[in-house]
Amino acid sequence: MTSKKYLLIILVIFLNKSNAQDLSPSAESKLTYFVSLNYGIQMSGIKDEDFIISNYSPLFNIAVGKWMTPYLALQIGYKGFYFYTIADEIKHHYNYFYSEAVINFIEFVDPSRINKNWNLLLHGGPGYFYNHVYGRAGFHLNLGIQNTIQLSDQIHASIDVASIVGWDIYQGDEDILPGITIGVTYFFNNVKEKE
Secondary structure: OHHHHHHHHHHHHHHHHOOOOOOOOOHHEEEEEEEEEEEEEEEEOHHHHOOOHHEEEEEEEEEEEEEOOOOEEEEEEEEEEOOOOOOOOOOOEEEEEEEEEEHHHHHHHHOOOOOOEEEEEEEEEEEEEEEOOOOOOEEEEEEEEEEEEEEEOOEEEEEEEEEEEEEEEOOEEEEEEEEEEEEEEEEEOOOOOOO
């Protein structure tokens, strides 16, 4: 059984225990710590010639963090595992560890809204990038925008469009690794339930 199948089984078990019928507009004010798992695709570059099938690769992203206020969260995360380029046909293995600030844009603009099941998150921050093909490290930025939909008090689904941006990631000048992922975020409820 592949690791993707194991991940799918774990997510199904997680979702079955999430009390999906117990939605609450004020739920996010009770939820502070979270862990997020995302999977998708990435490519190297954003020029017209970069949009070819051989330039796409899988993208895995995991993050843990805490909402400090209804508008601001801090998180740390990992992205990997490899990317392709149009210059060669090898897998460019890498590890990227990052820290970010997350801004809940919708909550910031309209904190009095009634329906809080949908949020638009802006996130960005620096990270440590190790390119195994080059055999060297660098510091680059991770920038993105994420749509989230609340499925239950503790589970949110998301679509995240983000890019690792920096100098000499793979071609010796300004480089970008854009990607899109879908995933789930599990929130740890810090409020004790009433007996």
